[in-house]
Amino acid sequence: MKISNSVTWIGKIYWELRKFHGEQLSTYKGSSYNSYLVKDDKIAVIDTVWTPFAEEFIENLKKEVDFEKIDYIIVTHAEPDHSGALPILVENAKNAKIICSANGAKSIKGYYHKDWDFQIVKTGDKLSLGSKELIFIEAPMLHWPDTMMCFLSEENILFSSDIFGQHFASYDLFDYQIEENDILYYEALKYFANIIAPFAKKTIKKIEELTALNLPIDIIATAHGIIWRKDISKIIEKYKEWSSAYKENQITIIYDTMYDSTRKMAETIAEGIKAFNSNSIVKIYNSARSDNSDIITEVFRSKAVLIGSPTYNNGILNSTAAILEEIKGLSLEGKKAAAFGSYGWSPANIKIISEFLKESGFEVYGDTAKVQWNPTQEDKAKLFEFGQKFAEFVGK
Numbered sequence: 001m002k003i004s005n006s007v008t009w010i011g012k013i014y015w016e017l018r019k020f021h022g023e024q025l026s027t028y029k030g031s032s033y034n035s036y037l038v039k040d041d042k043i044a045v046i047d048t049v050w051t052p053f054a055e056e057f058i059e060n061l062k063k064e065v066d067f068e069k070i071d072y073i074i075v076t077h078a079e080p081d082h083s084g085a086l087p088i089l090v091e092n093a094k095n096a097k098i099i100c101s102a103n104g105a106k107s108i109k110g111y112y113h114k115d116w117d118f119q120i121v122k123t124g125d126k127l128s129l130g131s132k133e134l135i136f137i138e139a140p141m142l143h144w145p146d147t148m149m150c151f152l153s154e155e156n157i158l159f160s161s162d163i164f165g166q167h168f169a170s171y172d173l174f175d176y177q178i179e180e181n182d183i184l185y186y187e188a189l190k191y192f193a194n195i196i197a198p199f200a201k202k203t204i205k206k207i208e209e210l211t212a213l214n215l216p217i218d219i220i221a222t223a224h225g226i227i228w229r230k231d232i233s234k235i236i237e238k239y240k241e242w243s244s245a246y247k248e249n250q251i252t253i254i255y256d257t258m259y260d261s262t263r264k265m266a267e268t269i270a271e272g273i274k275a276f277n278s279n280s281i282v283k284i285y286n287s288a289r290s291d292n293s294d295i296i297t298e299v300f301r302s303k304a305v306l307i308g309s310p311t312y313n314n315g316i317l318n319s320t321a322a323i324l325e326e327i328k329g330l331s332l333e334g335k336k337a338a339a340f341g342s343y344g345w346s347p348a349n350i351k352i353i354s355e356f357l358k359e360s361g362f363e364v365y366g367d368t369a370k371v372q373w374n375p376t377q378e379d380k381a382k383l384f385e386f387g388q389k390f391a392e393f394v395g396k
């Protein structure tokens with residue numbers, strides 16, 4: 001599929017992908033591994049596809065180009081979802097040099113145990129393809145140390161690697177062809193929340209650096225999902241917002257429960273929050289029955305979260321521990337939180353959750369909500385009041 005005069009999309013659309021990063025991240029809309037063939041006087045392949053599709057990739061590429069004529073293989077990011085077909089491509093494209101960052105060479109060697117013909121590039125380096133050139137921009141830790149982007153002059157295409165990507169399968173490659181535009185931006189947000197968020201500070205700096213370069217970008221060709229062409233400023237603005245202690249007017253309550261006590265607590269606290277601030281969006285998730293990647297997306301957009309679990313074996317329930325562990329890894333900024341939960345004889349749950357939230361960088365509300373056994377009417381009145389006070393602490 002052509003995306004400009006000299007660039008052809010040669011990736012793989014994987015409609016049935018439902019989990020990414022092993023079993024970690026949900027991808028209900030499938031995804032794509034975007035790879036690009038650039039034909040000028042010189043010929044370059046930018047990235048490949050995930051390992052299971054390596055043979056298919058080579059078979060398709062054979063129809064587009066004589067392998068002997070490939071001069072460069074650009075690796076913007078060595079994660080195997082993009083470098084999986086590299087070994088077989090190198091085997092076929094015998095005259096090609098591999099262009100990557102210094103960290104890219106380390107990651108590629110680490111994965112494939114080969115000392116190929118690497119040409120290391122850094123920010124500002126240019127590679128002439130004849131009438132056009134590729135300009136490289138390193139983007140370390142977005143989201144691996146090796147990540148880089150490259151800009152194709154004349155056709156003004158930024159190949160952005162994982163940055164600005166979404167897990168979204170579509171035969172229509174461009175944003176303007178997608179009617180479900182809200183879903184597209186939701187998937188971009190989910191991608192950011194789950195993958196890019198830990199590196200938000202580096203992201204905002206990189207976007208500022210990119211803007212200062214004044215490159216006349218017309219197309220952002222991502223490594224996953226659709227290519228931005230209609231609205232490149234919109235996705236760039238979204239990334240700026242998401243990278244800057246992002247929060248919406250939302251409070252998210254996440255709980256797990258054994259005999260419904262902690263569920264009742266969650267719902268009563270929610271009623272208190274809504275009574276104090278009816279404009280605030282309040283969402284409740286049972287972490288054992290909801291998808292973790294979806295919950296993380298909701299946490300990312302929230303100004304505050306409440307996490308609840310009953311005490312279980314002097315600890316907390318599995319699903320609560322799992323979501324807390326994920327939240328901690330995100331290094332979120334500017335959010336408030338509180339712990340709640342029921343217990344039988346030891347309120348260890350509250351201490352564990354509160355500590356986790358503090359370690360995760362949340363401003364934790366001084367008060368907590370705990371109930372022994374099953375909430376009474378009196379307990380519920382206190383929980384309602386707790387919800388109101390927490391909403392006041394969070395602010396309107």
Ligand code: FEO
Nearest residue numbers: 077079081162223
């Ligand atoms: Fe899509 Fe970080 O690989």
